[in-house]
Amino acid sequence: EVQLVESGGGLAKPGGSLRLDCAASGFTFSHAWMTWVRQAPGKALQWVGRIKSNSNGGTTDYSGPVKGRFIISRDDSKNTLYLQMNSLTTEDTGVYFCAKDDGDILGGIDSWGQGTLVTVSS
Amino acid sequence: DIQMTQSPSSLSASVGDKVTMTCRASQNIRNYLSWYQQKAGKAPRLLISAAGTLQSGVPARFSGSGSETEFTLTISSLQLEDFATYYCQARVGAPWTFGQGTKVEIK
Numbered sequence: 001e002v003q004l005v006e007s008g009g010g011l012a013k014p015g016g017s018l019r020l021d022c023a024a025s026g027f028t029f030s031h032a033w034m035t036w037v038r039q040a041p042g043k044a045l046q047w048v049g050r051i052k053s054n055s056n057g058g059t060t061d062y063s064g065p066v067k068g069r070f071i072i073s074r075d076d077s078k079n080t081l082y083l084q085m086n087s088l089t090t091e092d093t094g095v096y097f098c099a100k101d102d103g104d105i106l107g108g109i110d111s112w113g114q115g116t117l118v119t120v121s122s
Numbered sequence: 123d124i125q126m127t128q129s130p131s132s133l134s135a136s137v138g139d140k141v142t143m144t145c146r147a148s149q150n151i152r153n154y155l156s157w158y159q160q161k162a163g164k165a166p167r168l169l170i171s172a173a174g175t176l177q178s179g180v181p182a183r184f185s186g187s188g189s190e191t192e193f194t195l196t197i198s199s200l201q202l203e204d205f206a207t208y209y210c211q212a213r214v215g216a217p218w219t220f221g222q223g224t225k226v227e228i229k
Binding site: 035037044045046047049050061062063064097099104105106107108109110112113114115 | 123153154156158160165166167168170171172175177209211213214216217218219220221222223
C-alpha cells in the first residue's frame with residue numbers, strides 16, 4: 001500500500017523559511033515522479049512543482065508563484081521528498097500535499113498524502 | 123502557462139440526476155487531461171486520466187470526454203457519495219495546472 005506522510009508544517013513568519021518532508025513507502029520511490037500540491041483555505045488546488053525520477057534526469061519544474069523561492073529535492077536512499085520554502089508570504093498559507101505522479105502525460109497523480117498545514121503570519 | 127477554466131463553479135443537484143461539468147484549456151492540450159474528486163477535508167482522488175480513461179475502482183457512472191481545448195466530466199446518476207469538488211488538470215509542459223474546481227452540492 002502506498003503511503004505518503006508529510007511533516008514539517010506549522011507557523012512561519014513572512015520572509016521566513018520552512019522545510020516540508022514527505023516519507024514515502026509502498027512503492028519504488030526512486031522510480032517515481034513526485035509532486036507538491038497546495039490548497040489555500042477554501043480555495044482550489046494549486047500545483048506547486050514536481051521532481052522527476054533520477055532515471056528521467058531528476059529535473060524540477062515549478063509554478064510561477066513559487067519559482068525562485070521554493071526548492072523540491074529528493075533523497076532516494078531515504079525514500080523522502082523535500083520542499084524547501086523560502087521568502088514565505090501570507091499567500092503561501094495552506095495545506096501542502098505530497099503526491100506521487102505516475103509520470104505519464106496520459107496519467108495522473110495517483111497517490112496523495114494527508115497534507116500538512118503551513119501558516120504564514122506575523 | 124496553460125490556463126484551465128472550469129464551469130460552472132458550483133452546481134446543485136439531486137441524487138439520481140445526470141451531472142455534467144466542463145473544463146476548458148487556454149491552448150490545445152490534446153487529451154493530456156486528468157480529473158480529480160476532492161471531498162471536504164480530504165486529499166484528492168484521481169478519477170480519470172487521458173481525458174477519458176476511468177481509473178481502477180472508480181464507478182462506471184463517471185465518464186470523461188473531450189480533446190484539444192474542451193473537456194467534460196459526466197456523472198450519469200449522482201449518488202450521495204459524489205457530492206464533492208471536482209478538478210481538472212492539464213498535463214502538458216509545465217506547470218501542470220489545475221482548474222479552479224466545480225463544487226457539486228445537494229439540492
